[in-house]
Amino acid sequence: MSNITLKKISQSLGLSISTVSRALKNHPDISEQTKKRVRELAESLEYEPNAFAIQLRTKDSRIFGLLVPTVSNHFYESCIQAIEEESRKAGYTVIILQSGDDPETELANLRLCRQNRVSGVFACITPNTSNVQPFLKLEDAGIPVIFFDKVPDFEACNKVCTGDIEAAGIAAERIIAKQKKQVLAILGNPNLSITKKRMTAFKAAFEKNIATAKLQIVHANNTKDAFDLTHEAFQQAKRPDAVFCMSDEILAGTMKALQLLRVKFPKEAGIISISNGVLPKLYYPEITYVETSGFKLGKTAFNRMMSRLSGSTFVQEITVESVLVEGGSL
Amino acid sequence: MSNITLKKISQSLGLSISTVSRALKNHPDISEQTKKRVRELAESLEYEPNAFAIQLRTKDSRIFGLLVPTVSNHFYESCIQAIEEESRKAGYTVIILQSGDDPETELANLRLCRQNRVSGVFACITPNTSNVQPFLKLEDAGIPVIFFDKVPDFEACNKVCTGDIEAAGIAAERIIAKQKKQVLAILGNPNLSITKKRMTAFKAAFEKNIATAKLQIVHANNTKDAFDLTHEAFQQAKRPDAVFCMSDEILAGTMKALQLLRVKFPKEAGIISISNGVLPKLYYPEITYVETSGFKLGKTAFNRMMSRLSGSTFVQEITVESVLVEGGSL
DNA sequence: AACATTTTCGCAAACGTTTGCGGTGTATTT
DNA sequence: AAATACACCGCAAACGTTTGCGAAAATGTT
Incomplete structure (x- = not known):
């Protein structure tokens, strides 16, 4: 039966x-x-x-492979959500594979994609992925590969990234517009390329304007660091009247310190961050942030995939633009 | 080639x-x-x-369907991570389908599972899922269905839940031990079995003790509801001196309201919640919570699936135990 | 040398679809 | 009345595997 x-x-x-x-x-x-x-x-x-019989006959699996370091991450989540959602609407199923930041597992996952004759692959590679060859082989076999967020340096491939530089610039402009005088910028690990980019963009914006503001830049490797640095800064004689947090990780630490010190924002100090939007909405007032939307990135990656599937072979790098989302924190 | x-x-x-x-x-x-x-x-x-040819011949797809309201949720994330990880190790692929809390999409996703002749289904149903029949039909067809977290009331099925009763009980005991007098309990949608269980357990704990405490129970369907309800409660003549939040969703709303009203915790009111631990650690002081680990739950669900696949037909409800994690909020 | 055994391999059917092509029967046109 | 057109349907091959069964070749036993 x-x-x-x-x-x-x-x-x-x-x-x-x-x-x-x-x-x-x-x-x-x-x-x-x-x-x-x-x-x-x-x-x-x-x-x-029977989906298997169909694909065996038609050679069209209508399955996408989605390679991601981990599913437990605010940003990836929203990418995944977007990609899965759009794919379903378009009649595709998504299989999600986690690498756990292990290149070997990533490779195994890629093989799984081949075995399942996926119609396309979305890939967010691990920081340790040195060899992009296996990915390119898929392309050779006619299977589009769209890299997103963490993309390889290799040029001749499709990439969809967030606009790191742009985002930091927007945040800086905003702070300047609010005429803040004593700005604390908490950035991430200075070795990360994302940190470098955001830092230069942030600084540049200040230098471009006749900034009367004093800018203090510090680096936090994690939430705890951000907590400590914020705590410290707000016990100086001259308190910051604006704080820029480069990431969710940092924002979490900063906010914790501000709660401890009972700093009233935006009155005593304005806050602005770069985020995908989940964390900023947890606070009251909600944090003003420059959105680097994983959701939007996912959608863009999906669109790119679809146009690849319908024949477009043009290789390019797309940057999803960032927009300012007003909370009440600045 | x-x-x-x-x-x-x-x-x-x-x-x-x-x-x-x-x-x-x-x-x-x-x-x-x-x-x-x-x-x-x-x-x-x-x-x-060719995976398709193999499954067509062998009738063994080695694919699991994972049905979840959304992937963007701290708790589900960890469940997903656990299930995906274990499945991969066991040679299974997981396809993740989101319903967006829409029963119709959920049904479509379930069909997709059938079309793909999945070896088993992990299902976390939406609050509005009234008809469990389609799921049971899969069981009739020999495809194991393991419900997890949000499970149906229907008895004859495999369920893996967090220790709802236990967790709520622990939270209640804790509040009682702190000698709170005016307790606000914010629970979820009253139709969900998880809500029912947590509510009865919570109430029972209060009744068992010679509780001099006054207990006010309200229901929130989402974060916004929780915000409003909390806001309201704290503007009553008699403010709560303890708040119990049944979930992260609710805790987020409650905390936002408390920030707006500048309620100092734990001094003015104690907070306790049930959570997997990410959200509570964002606040200062950190929120005391009863931990229900999505990771552990995922592993348990997976094990249950494997034993089902290897013949066990015994139907049961498994509960993963909960532990109290002390923050500074109560 | 005849037979029995074992090792090594191929045949062919089956899984559930899709699809080009050809074959009926009926209706329409000359 | 013959020819043409059309509407409706079936045959059979193909997709890439797995697997029971049988066959040939090699080896071992009397």
Whole structure:
């Protein structure tokens, strides 16, 4: 009783398999009456086409592989959500594979994609991925690979990234517009390329304007660091009247310190951060942030995939633009 | 050049398809020498077996369906991570489908699982899922369904939940031990079995003790509700001196309201919640919570699935135990 | 040398679809 | 009445595997 096939339906109805197949696909060759009979029986038997047989025959799996270091991350989550959502709407299924930042697991996951004859791969590579060859081989085999967020240096591939530079600039402009005088900028690990980019952009914005503001830049490797640094800064003689947090990780630490010190924002100090938006909305007032939306990035990556699938072969790097989301913290 | 099949290998080697197939599976019928030849050619050609053809033939997809309201949720994330990780180790692939809390999408996703002839389904249902029949039909077809976290009331099915009763009990005991007098308990949608359980347990704990405390129970469907309800409660003549939040979703709303009203905790009011631990650590002082680990829950669900797949038909509800994690909020 | 055994391999069917092509029967046109 | 057109449907091959069964070749036993 479990598995209904076209064959079974055709036998019950005294039709051929092909007729049943065509009837269910609303093929013009089949009479309305026959279609009706077939549809009704299929319905009542709860027939579900065997996806494997279909792909074996048609060579179109309608499956995307989604490679990601981990699923437990605000930013990736929203990417995943976007990609999965759009894919489902477009009739694709997504299989998500986590590498745990281990290049070997990543490779195994990539093989899984090949075995499942995926229609395309979205990949956010690990920091340790040195060899992009396996990915490019997929491209050679006609399977589009869209890199997102963490992308390889290799040029000839499709990449979708966040606008790191732009985002920091926007935040800086905003602080300047608010005429803040004593600005504390908490950035991440200075070795990370993302940190470098954001720092230069942030500084540049201040230098470009006749900034009367005093700028204090510090680096935090984690939430705890950010907590300590903020705590320290707000016990100086001259307290900051604005804080810029480069990431969620840092914002979390800063906010914790501000809660401890009962600093009232935006009155005593303004806060602005770069985020995908989840964390800033947890506070009251909500934190003003420059959105680097994983969601938007996911959508863009998806669109890129679709245009690749429909023939476009143009290779490019897309940057999703950042927008300022006003909370009440600055 | 793209798709290598057994046939192609067999032709290059002057062997039959079956011999090549057996050679790659290390079948004893094949001589070592032949195996070696086959393996080497397969290797150099980068042969990858066609998963679809295999499943069509063997009827074993080695795919799990993972149904979840959304992937963007601290708790689900950790469940997903655990399930995906374990599955991969066991040679299974996971396809993750989000319902967005829409029962219709959920149903569509379930169909997708059937079409892909999944080996099993992990399901965390939406609050609005009224009809469990479609899930049970999968069971009838021999496909195990393991419900986790948000599970249906229906008894004859496999469920893995957090220790709802236990966790709520622990939280209640804690509040009682602190001799709170005016307790606000914010629970979720009253239709959810998880809500019902937590509520009864919470109430029971209060009734068991010679509770002089006044207990006010309200229901929030989302973060916004929780914000409003908290805001309201703290503007009553008699303010709560303790708040119990049933979930992260609720805690987020409550904390936002408390920040708005500048309620000092734990001095003016104690807070305790049930959480997986990420959110509580964002505040200062950190929120005291009863930990219900999504990770642990995921692992348990996976184990349950495996034992189902290996024959066990015993239907049961498993509860993963909860522990109290002291913050400074109560 | 005849027979029995074992090793090694190939044949062919099956899994559930899709689809090109051809074959009926009926209606329409000359 | 013959020819043409059309509507409707079935045959059979193909997709890439796995696997029971049988066959040939090699080896071992009397």
